[in-house]
Amino acid sequence: MKKPVKGRRLADSTIAIHAGEDRFHRSVPVGTAIARTSNFTFANTEELKLWAEGKRPAYIYTRYGNPTLSVAEEKIAALEGAEAAIVTASGMAAISSALLTVLKTGDEVIATRALYGGTYRLMRDVFPRMGIVVRHLETDLAGIERLVNPRTKVLYIETPTNPTLRLVDLQKAIAFANEWDLISLIDNTFASPVLQKPIAMGFDLVMHSATKYLAGHSDVIAGVAAGSRALIGKIRDMIIHLGGSMDPEAAFLLIRGMKTLELRMRRQCETALAIARFLQKHPKVSRVHYPGLASHPDHALAKQQMKGFGAMLAFDLKGGLAAARRFCDRTRVFLLAVSLGGAESLVVLPMYSSHYRMSLAELQGAGVEPGTVRVSIGLEDRADLIEDLRQALA
Numbered sequence: 001m002k003k004p005v006k007g008r009r010l011a012d013s014t015i016a017i018h019a020g021e022d023r024f025h026r027s028v029p030v031g032t033a034i035a036r037t038s039n040f041t042f043a044n045t046e047e048l049k050l051w052a053e054g055k056r057p058a059y060i061y062t063r064y065g066n067p068t069l070s071v072a073e074e075k076i077a078a079l080e081g082a083e084a085a086i087v088t089a090s091g092m093a094a095i096s097s098a099l100l101t102v103l104k105t106g107d108e109v110i111a112t113r114a115l116y117g118g119t120y121r122l123m124r125d126v127f128p129r130m131g132i133v134v135r136h137l138e139t140d141l142a143g144i145e146r147l148v149n150p151r152t153k154v155l156y157i158e159t160p161t162n163p164t165l166r167l168v169d170l171q172k173a174i175a176f177a178n179e180w181d182l183i184s185l186i187d188n189t190f191a192s193p194v195l196q197k198p199i200a201m202g203f204d205l206v207m208h209s210a211t212k213y214l215a216g217h218s219d220v221i222a223g224v225a226a227g228s229r230a231l232i233g234k235i236r237d238m239i240i241h242l243g244g245s246m247d248p249e250a251a252f253l254l255i256r257g258m259k260t261l262e263l264r265m266r267r268q269c270e271t272a273l274a275i276a277r278f279l280q281k282h283p284k285v286s287r288v289h290y291p292g293l294a295s296h297p298d299h300a301l302a303k304q305q306m307k308g309f310g311a312m313l314a315f316d317l318k319g320g321l322a323a324a325r326r327f328c329d330r331t332r333v334f335l336l337a338v339s340l341g342g343a344e345s346l347v348v349l350p351m352y353s354s355h356y357r358m359s360l361a362e363l364q365g366a367g368v369e370p371g372t373v374r375v376s377i378g379l380e381d382r383a384d385l386i387e388d389l390r391q392a393l394a
């Protein structure tokens with residue numbers, strides 16, 4: 001990136017387009033080059049020796065690092081306001097590798113109960129085999145001081161949550177993590193760095209399913225973790241062991257997607273609010289979960305800690321599961337699909353997707369009802385989307 005005007009902070013839209021790109025020399029392409037290679041040459045054995053001795057950083061093998069991956073990493077680090085970032089093969093690769101970096105047998109985690117289902121299942125099904133204990137709590141963090149003990153190492157949160165869009169008070173969470181000297185991790189997927197920057201508030205690590213808003217086009221599986229240089233260095237070592245590194249082609253798609261992140265997010269948020277208002281008035285809908293509505297329990301907190309209300313929402317149908325299935329089978333513009341954050345608007349039943357293989361008690365804990373429909377707002381025309389909802393609900 002060329003030097004910014006002195007003392008002036010660039011906006012997210014400008015940062016997303018220029019950060020990390022090396023265009024200092026003439027004849028460098030404007031588009032990002034894909035270093036489609038598994039390995040890198042050394043001019044001589046002295047260079048190789050310096051790398052092996054840790055005296056000079058170098059690209060050696062793409063699982064360790066790659067120039068295209070570095071562009072994506074610098075872009076995300078700049079957007080999140082972090083010293084460094086690492087891109088990974090998926091959001092779950094970032095989350096699992098980060099957690100395994102900071103945890104060992106005997107350690108404990110405090111985590112909100114309402115988590116992305118994959119993260120919840122990782123904690124429920126895999127961590128006990130490693131002797132790692134997870135203690136869940138609600139998004140209001142009530143009773144958190146009763147869960148902490150000398151073995152607690154990590155506070156892990158997600159806000160807004162999937163699928164009911166409840167918020168965690170970031171200031172409260174960070175104050176608690178500081179008081180108890182916990183490593184604070186946050187999944188920032190639903191907000192994206194455009195709406196929420198947890199590093200500036202004191203969080204140690206921000207993670208994303210970059211599959212979603214960051215890449216933004218439903219065409220790549222990708223993840224990222226951003227934090228201090230020291231912590232990202234340790235996570236990089238873990239990813240080198242576990243192998244969840246990103247492919248350069250995926251990095252290219254992620255870089256291209258991020259250039260329009262701010263624009264997409266702005267438009268998607270506007271459409272989501274209009275749709276939430278439409279659904280709220282519909283006689284077949286019993287409840288709309290969207291933090292932009294005054295009726296949402298975390299509306300005031302959303303106004304305080306987010307720059308917009310996001311483009312995810314959920315609603316409960318009075319007719320329960322049967323009505324929710326009928327609705328999802330009848331939409332024409334909204335596609336029935338998992339995932340989120342792409343150009344295409346989607347509907348899905350959490351009970352049969354992110355929250356499958358969960359008991360009724362677990363579903364209740366996550367605020368999911370059988371008749372809950374989750375909606376990801378895309379980039380289509382607002383009137384077309386509302387008309388589609390109207391006909392599918394009719």
Ligand SMILES: Cc1ncc(COP(=O)(O)O)c(C=O)c1O
Binds near residue numbers: 116189
């Ligand atoms: C909030 C959240 N975190 C993490 C993940 C996992 O990311 P990935 O599917 O890229 O591994 C998802 C995926 O849906 C998600 O919604």
